[in-house]
Every structure is written in C-alpha cells, then in structure tokens.
Amino acid sequence: MKKLKVGIIGSGNIGTDLMYKIERSDALEMSVMVGIDPESEGLKRAADRGYVVITNGIEGLMEHIELVDIVFDATSAYAHKNHSDLLTAAGKKVIDLTPAAIGPFTVPPVNLTEHFEKDNLNMVTCGGQATIPMVKAISRVVPVEYAEIVATVASKSAGPGTRANIDEFTRTTAKAIEQVGGAKKGKAIIILNPAEPPIIMRDTVHALVEEEGKEEEIIASIEKMVEEVQTYVPGYRLRGVPQFDGRKVSVFLEVEGAGDFFPPYSGNLDIMTAAAARVANELAKQLAAAKA
Amino acid sequence: MKSRSFELLDVTLRDGSHAMKHAFTVEQIRQTARGLDQAGIGYFEVSHGDGLGGSSLQYGLSKVQELQLIEAAADVCENSKVSVLLIPGIGIKEDLQDAVKAGAKMVRVATHVTEADVAAQHIALGRELGLKTVGFLMMAHMAPVEKVVEQAKLFESYGAEVVYVTDSAGYMLPQDVTEKIAALKQSIGCEIGFHGHNNLSMAMANTVAAVEAGATYIDGSLRALGAGSGNTQTEVMVAVLERLGFNTGVDLYKIMDVANEIVAKFMQRPQEITGSSLIMGYSGVYSSFLLHTQAAAQKFGVDERDILVELGRLKAVGGQEDLIYDVAQQIALARV
Known part of the structure; x- marks a missing residue:
C-alpha cells in the first residue's frame, strides 16, 4: 500500500508530539515539518530524524507542496483560516488541531469516518477529545438534555497557543459536545493547575439525562467507550465509578499520555495528537482502497 | 469633604453566592444593592460565585440568571457601580459584553496566581469597553513574592488598572500580606487591592496590613457572607478603618443597617469558623x-x-x- 505523505505545520508541543504518532501509523509517512523559528526544539528533532524542515511557515510549504498529501495544522485558530484556504486550493486534505473549527468536528470513537469527503476536518480540542466519547456513551443510551465538561491540565502542558485561545477552547468544545456528543446543550470549563510535580490530565463529565433508571446501561456503555478510546490512548482511564444523583450523571477520568514529546502527565497533548493521527491513518487507508 | 483613603468594594452579592448556593433572588439583590448605594459604597460585585458563566453542574446552577441580577442591581443605584467577576476558562468575552449591556461598570478578571497570561484578551476587552479593569490573582498564598510580582506585571502590561492579591483560601497571615502588597507597591505602577477570607479569623488583620502597606482597593462582605467562613466583614471594616483614621466614604450606620436588616435576614446559616x-x-x-x-x-x-x-x-x-x-x-x- 502506498502511504500518504504527511506535513505538519507548527513545531510546538502538539506538532512535535504528533510527529512521533505519525511514525507509528501504518498508512502514513512523515515527510515535512513546518515552523517559523529555526531554533525550535520541534524543528531540530524533525531534522535529526531526517525529515524535510521548512522554517518560513506556510509560504515555504506552498513552495514544496508536492512533498505532502495531507497536512496537519498545529498552529493557532487565528492562523488556521489562511493555511486551510491555501492548502485545500492545492488539493490537500487538512486536519485541524486548532480550535478554529472551520471543518466539521471529528472524534474517532464517535464519528471517525463521517466527514471523510470534506477537505478540512477539525479535531475539536484536547478537552473535547477526552470527554465527548463519554457524552456520546451516555446519549446513545438516554437523551441528554445538558452536558458539561471540566478539563484540568498541568500548566506546563498548556503552551502559548492554548493560553491565547482559551475562549476558543471553551466555545469550540461546547459546540462539539452538542454536535458530536449528542447533548442538546453543552458547556466546557478548562482549568490550569501549576502543581509540581505536574498533574495528569483530569476530566469530568456532568450530564443531565432526560430519564432516570438507566444506570446499568449507561455504565456498560461508558465502559465500552473507554475501551474504544484505549485502542489509541492506552492511558485513558475512569477514576472510580460513574456517579448518579437524580438525573445527573458524573464521570471522572484521567488521561495519561504516551510520553512521546512531553512527559506522560500531559495526556491532553497525547489524546489530541493520537486522535488526529488515528483519523489521518484511517483516511489514508480509505483513499488507498478507493484507488485500488 | 475629605477624599476617600481607598475604595471599599463589597462582594456580598458575588462571593456570597457560594454561601447562598447560587440562589440569590432579584428582590434580595435589589434591596442589598440599594442599601450599598445609599451607604456610599463605590463599587460592589454581582455575579455567580465563580464569575460570569459560572452557573454549572460543577459549581451549582444559578437560581436566577446572573444577567438579570446584574441588571436589577444596576437599576437601583444612583452612585454605586456594579462590578462583575470573570474567570477565563469558565466565562468568555461574550459574557462580559452581555454584563456591560446589563449595567456593569467594572470587571475583575481572575486567574490562579501563576496563570495571568490566560487573561490578556479579557483585560484588553475590559479596557476597550471602557470598564474599570482589574486583574485578580487568586490563591496568592501559593506563590512566592517574586512570582506574584511577575504575574502582576503581566496583568499591568495587558492594561489592568488595579491588581489584587487574593487570599482565596484564607491562609495568609498579616506578615504575608504586608510582604506581598509592599513588593507590588514597589514594582508596579497600577493600584493594588486585597481580597481576604476569614477561615483563620485573620481577614480583618490582613485587611489592615494591606491598607498600611499601600493597598487602595479592599474587599469585604456584609455579615461576612462569602465562601468558606466569608470575607472581611464590610460593616466592621468601616468601623475599624475609621478608628484608624482613614476616610472610607461609607456611612457606618447605613452599612450596618444593610448588613443586619437585609442580608442577615436571607442568610442560610451564620458565617462561623467551622x-x-x-x-x-x-x-x-x-x-x-x-x-x-x-x-x-x-x-x-x-x-x-x-x-x-x-x-x-x-x-x-x-x-x-x-x-x-x-x-x-x-x-x-x-x-x-
């Protein structure tokens, strides 16, 4: 099978971590790392591993566009629109890891292949990737009137992009809780905790369901969904058991990362990059199958 | 008339939201706000306890939408101005725009003491909307003095006009307050505020320490109606600070009357140190x-x-x- 050639724009935490995930994907081939700071750790690592390194951003990539089939954008919501326009005009598939949300939301265990015909797929946010599978696990059993998620991440794992985009994070996550998670109304909260040693990413999902008395089915559905997420994020775990209080269901989670670029506490980076790599890998397989 | 020595900011209708399980009614807000206005309080805060957008399963759903409460408070005031709290990660810029339409004139943008850089866009918006704009460093006991100074400078660089040292856990002792406020006084140009909690019965002593070290904004709540054991008690603070020779600009009898005739009547439990x-x-x-x-x-x-x-x-x-x-x-x- 011919592998799809990958470009990554953004050599920060997310982009660099993603590079390692791409290396482990059977239908993808890491090709180009694009940054704007020649001294960045991510570009150095990409060069060391023998990939093409571009230091003048999207402009530089457009001059070597033949080197890529699919491009991941790990820059910022503000920069993404321009990147996406240029790349899709050149016929490339774009996977967006910023909260720009130009393309439809994709959360692998919920709607992996649903939007494959689109040129731009959005990966929601780290908090969304960690919690929307749980919202869906509940909403496929009983209608969810309202779901709210709380993502707590180590300060060290939240880079300048996340910090400058904090409103976009909450807005985009809330929207995806509705569109992908299936809740009628969604809300998202993010908390940064600077404790040393850094804390493992924690997520809590609170949902108000329309019908009481489905506890066993809900727990079974949640456990099944946890296993599905574990296929690409092995450190995704429930903490304790889901709690029921009238119509309220609360699910407590922690996400330990694979420790590729960042230490394992930063499950928030890991679940985002692992989900994006999973989507691209599946897309590559479908495209290959369609051509065959 | 002598000018005020500092701004005494009352947080009963925001911090008190925690103690009231976020169940303030329009009538409670209206009566308290009118009392604060008549007593001469310059600014008082109205929001969900966790700030704009705080109504949630995580923190407690508001009984009455906070925008209605803000509007009710602003409506009855002749001189006092309404402040709102905004914690980035919980509330968003649109919430602030809505609060301004409802009558808010001040925003306090709050972050954990080490995370001021998430607040740049919200502070900029506060200034753009013409609000008195404040940066609020929560859990200030958790960071050393140098860190507090560094983070306060960030707030100032984004446009904050006042930066608060916030003792969210009621952990600080007077010498910690003196040290942090004095260090800020030396290193930043904007005004400095202090917000205390009374969990160790230190709120009043800490407030006095803050004022003596140069704080020009100090927070209190009526009958200490706030989270935990509550805040520095506003009406007591007026009495103490007047005796120390400061001019609070607040009428002691009138502020006592709001505390005891209005707030005490709707409190769900006394604010004891349990x-x-x-x-x-x-x-x-x-x-x-x-x-x-x-x-x-x-x-x-x-x-x-x-x-x-x-x-x-x-x-x-x-x-x-x-x-x-x-x-x-x-x-x-x-x-x-």
Missing part, C-alpha cells in the same frame, strides 16, 4: 469548596477534614470542585 473552614485556612484550600466538601463527605460517608487535607496535599486550585468528589470516592474506596 472545623472545615478552619482546615481550609490551615491547609490552603479554595474557600468555595466548603459546601461541596460537606455534600461529598455525606455522600461517601467520609470525614470532611480528610477530604480537605488531601485536596491541600494535591495542590488543588480554584475551580476544581470535581476533584472533591473524586477524592471523597477514593478515600471511601481505600477504606473497604
């Missing part, structure tokens, strides 16, 4: 965890103090109310 709030002050836990900890202790049959000590050990920050239930469950599971 075993739990004492442990919060002692181990440095965010004051608004109090009622959630009681609920979790009851649900899982564990000692509230064990939960609080563990939260302190885990270095929980403001907003992590979900961790309380997680910790309580883990303690219960470990026991069997």
Whole structure:
C-alpha cells in the first residue's frame, strides 16, 4: 500500500508530539515539518530524524507542496483560516488541531469516518477529545438534555497557543459536545493547575439525562467507550465509578499520555495528537482502497 | 469633604453566592444593592460565585440568571457601580459584553496566581469597553513574592488598572500580606487591592496590613457572607478603618443597617469558623469548596477534614470542585 505523505505545520508541543504518532501509523509517512523559528526544539528533532524542515511557515510549504498529501495544522485558530484556504486550493486534505473549527468536528470513537469527503476536518480540542466519547456513551443510551465538561491540565502542558485561545477552547468544545456528543446543550470549563510535580490530565463529565433508571446501561456503555478510546490512548482511564444523583450523571477520568514529546502527565497533548493521527491513518487507508 | 483613603468594594452579592448556593433572588439583590448605594459604597460585585458563566453542574446552577441580577442591581443605584467577576476558562468575552449591556461598570478578571497570561484578551476587552479593569490573582498564598510580582506585571502590561492579591483560601497571615502588597507597591505602577477570607479569623488583620502597606482597593462582605467562613466583614471594616483614621466614604450606620436588616435576614446559616473552614485556612484550600466538601463527605460517608487535607496535599486550585468528589470516592474506596 502506498502511504500518504504527511506535513505538519507548527513545531510546538502538539506538532512535535504528533510527529512521533505519525511514525507509528501504518498508512502514513512523515515527510515535512513546518515552523517559523529555526531554533525550535520541534524543528531540530524533525531534522535529526531526517525529515524535510521548512522554517518560513506556510509560504515555504506552498513552495514544496508536492512533498505532502495531507497536512496537519498545529498552529493557532487565528492562523488556521489562511493555511486551510491555501492548502485545500492545492488539493490537500487538512486536519485541524486548532480550535478554529472551520471543518466539521471529528472524534474517532464517535464519528471517525463521517466527514471523510470534506477537505478540512477539525479535531475539536484536547478537552473535547477526552470527554465527548463519554457524552456520546451516555446519549446513545438516554437523551441528554445538558452536558458539561471540566478539563484540568498541568500548566506546563498548556503552551502559548492554548493560553491565547482559551475562549476558543471553551466555545469550540461546547459546540462539539452538542454536535458530536449528542447533548442538546453543552458547556466546557478548562482549568490550569501549576502543581509540581505536574498533574495528569483530569476530566469530568456532568450530564443531565432526560430519564432516570438507566444506570446499568449507561455504565456498560461508558465502559465500552473507554475501551474504544484505549485502542489509541492506552492511558485513558475512569477514576472510580460513574456517579448518579437524580438525573445527573458524573464521570471522572484521567488521561495519561504516551510520553512521546512531553512527559506522560500531559495526556491532553497525547489524546489530541493520537486522535488526529488515528483519523489521518484511517483516511489514508480509505483513499488507498478507493484507488485500488 | 475629605477624599476617600481607598475604595471599599463589597462582594456580598458575588462571593456570597457560594454561601447562598447560587440562589440569590432579584428582590434580595435589589434591596442589598440599594442599601450599598445609599451607604456610599463605590463599587460592589454581582455575579455567580465563580464569575460570569459560572452557573454549572460543577459549581451549582444559578437560581436566577446572573444577567438579570446584574441588571436589577444596576437599576437601583444612583452612585454605586456594579462590578462583575470573570474567570477565563469558565466565562468568555461574550459574557462580559452581555454584563456591560446589563449595567456593569467594572470587571475583575481572575486567574490562579501563576496563570495571568490566560487573561490578556479579557483585560484588553475590559479596557476597550471602557470598564474599570482589574486583574485578580487568586490563591496568592501559593506563590512566592517574586512570582506574584511577575504575574502582576503581566496583568499591568495587558492594561489592568488595579491588581489584587487574593487570599482565596484564607491562609495568609498579616506578615504575608504586608510582604506581598509592599513588593507590588514597589514594582508596579497600577493600584493594588486585597481580597481576604476569614477561615483563620485573620481577614480583618490582613485587611489592615494591606491598607498600611499601600493597598487602595479592599474587599469585604456584609455579615461576612462569602465562601468558606466569608470575607472581611464590610460593616466592621468601616468601623475599624475609621478608628484608624482613614476616610472610607461609607456611612457606618447605613452599612450596618444593610448588613443586619437585609442580608442577615436571607442568610442560610451564620458565617462561623467551622472545623472545615478552619482546615481550609490551615491547609490552603479554595474557600468555595466548603459546601461541596460537606455534600461529598455525606455522600461517601467520609470525614470532611480528610477530604480537605488531601485536596491541600494535591495542590488543588480554584475551580476544581470535581476533584472533591473524586477524592471523597477514593478515600471511601481505600477504606473497604
């Protein structure tokens, strides 16, 4: 099978971590790392591993566009629109890891292949990737009137992009809780905790369901969904058991990362990059199958 | 008339929201706001306890939408101005724009003491909307002086006109307050504020220390109606600071009347220092965890103090109310 050639724009935490995930994907081939700071750790690592390194951003990539089939954008919501326009005009598939949300939301265990015909797929946010599978696990059993998620991440794992985009994070996550998670109304909260040693990413999902008395089915559905997420994020775990209080269901989670670029506490980076790599890998397989 | 020595900002209708389980009514807000206005308070705060957008399963749903409460408060004021709290990560810029339409004239943008850089866009918006714009460094006891100074400078660089040292856990002692406020006074150009909690019965002493070190904005709540054991008690603060020779600009009898004739009547319990709030002050836990900890202790049959000590050990920050239930469950599971 011919592998799809990958470009990554953004050599920060997310982009660099993603590079390692791409290396482990059977239908993808890491090709180009694009940054704007020649001294960045991510570009150095990409060069060391023998990939093409571009230091003048999207402009530089457009001059070597033949080197890529699919491009991941790990820059910022503000920069993404321009990147996406240029790349899709050149016929490339774009996977967006910023909260720009130009393309439809994709959360692998919920709607992996649903939007494959689109040129731009959005990966929601780290908090969304960690919690929307749980919202869906509940909403496929009983209608969810309202779901709210709380993502707590180590300060060290939240880079300048996340910090400058904090409103976009909450807005985009809330929207995806509705569109992908299936809740009628969604809300998202993010908390940064600077404790040393850094804390493992924690997520809590609170949902108000329309019908009481489905506890066993809900727990079974949640456990099944946890296993599905574990296929690409092995450190995704429930903490304790889901709690029921009238119509309220609360699910407590922690996400330990694979420790590729960042230490394992930063499950928030890991679940985002692992989900994006999973989507691209599946897309590559479908495209290959369609051509065959 | 002598000019005021400082601004005394009343937070009953925001911090008190925690103690009221976010169930303020329009009438309670209207009466309290009118009383504060007539007593000569310059600014008072109205929001969900966790700020704009705080109404949630995580912190408690507001009984009445906060925009209605803000509007009701602004409507009855002749001189006082309404402040709102905004915690980035919980509230968003649109919430602030809505609050301004409802009558807010000041915004206090709050972050954990080490995370000021998430607030740049919200502080800029506050200035753009013509609000008195304040940066609020929460859990200030958790960072050394140099860090507090560094973060205050960030707030100032984004456009904050006042930066607060906020003792969210009621952990600080007067010498900590003096040290931090004095260091800010030396290193930043904007005004400095102090917000205390009374978990160790230190709120008044800390407030006096803050004023003496140069703070020009100080917070209080009527009958100490705030999270944990509440804040510095506004009406007592007026009496104490007048005796120290300051001009608060607030009428003592009138502020006492709002506290005792209005606020005391709707309080759900007295603001005592209980075993739990004492442990919060002692181990440095965010004051608004109090009622959630009681609920979790009851649900899982564990000692509230064990939960609080563990939260302190885990270095929980403001907003992590979900961790309380997680910790309580883990303690219960470990026991069997």
